[in-house]
Amino acid sequence: xxxxxxxxxxxxxxLLFAVAFLLxxxxxxxxxxxxxxxxxxxxxxxPSVSEYLFETPAGSCNLIESESVCFEYYGPYWxxxxxxxxxxxxxxxxxxxxxxxxxxxxxxxxxGSNGLTTWYYDYGGAPFTGEGISSAGRACxxxxxxxxxxxx
Numbered sequence: 001x002x003x004x005x006x007x008x009x010x011x012x013x014x015l016l017f018a019v020a021f022l023l024x025x026x027x028x029x030x031x032x033x034x035x036x037x038x039x040x041x042x043x044x045x046x047p048s049v050s051e052y053l054f055e056t057p058a059g060s061c062n063l064i065e066s067e068s069v070c071f072e073y074y075g076p077y078w079x080x081x082x083x084x085x086x087x088x089x090x091x092x093x094x095x096x097x098x099x100x101x102x103x104x105x106x107x108x109x110x111x112g113s114n115g116l117t118t119w120y121y122d123y124g125g126a127p128f129t130g131e132g133i134s135s136a137g138r139a140c141x142x143x144x145x146x147x148x149x150x151x152x
Contacts, residue, residue: 057078057096057097058074058076058079058082059083059084059094060083060094060095061073061087061094062093062099063092064099064124067090067125068128070101070118071087071091071098071119072116072117072119074117075114101119101122102122103119104120104133105117106120106136106143106149107149108140108146109145109147
């Protein structure tokens with residue numbers, strides 16, 4: 001069951017990242033999408049431009065009940081209802097964040113202006129434990145732009 005879940009989720013995650021990857025690959029793209037004043041403010045006082053990207057998601061898709069994962073989508077590509085379209089049948093769409101988890105998640109920034117975080121859970125339809133979460137972590141860091149994180 002756990003292996004089947006990983007085999008199901010990894011291709012979906014990689015496909016979503018590939019779509020975002022095709023949009024561009026540099027952090028400069030994010031700067032182009034932000035107002036000049038905001039870029040200046042971030043460079044002087046606040047978080048990096050990529051950290052700003054992950055402050056507020058364009059939406060999330062909760063698949064915890066069936067697959068024990070939840071996706072958070074960030075950046076302009078995912079706005080205008082794209083998250084709702086992707087999430088329509090398999091999961092539950094929400095405008096906010098995924099529920100907290102103690103296992104962590106995979107954050108992938110593909111082009112500096114769009115990103116996706118996949119959070120993993122030890123409950124739900126296909127709980128991640130032991131080797132399953134280790135495999136998810138290895139797969140995450142193998143993807144260009146992938147980073148395993150434990151908190152937002």
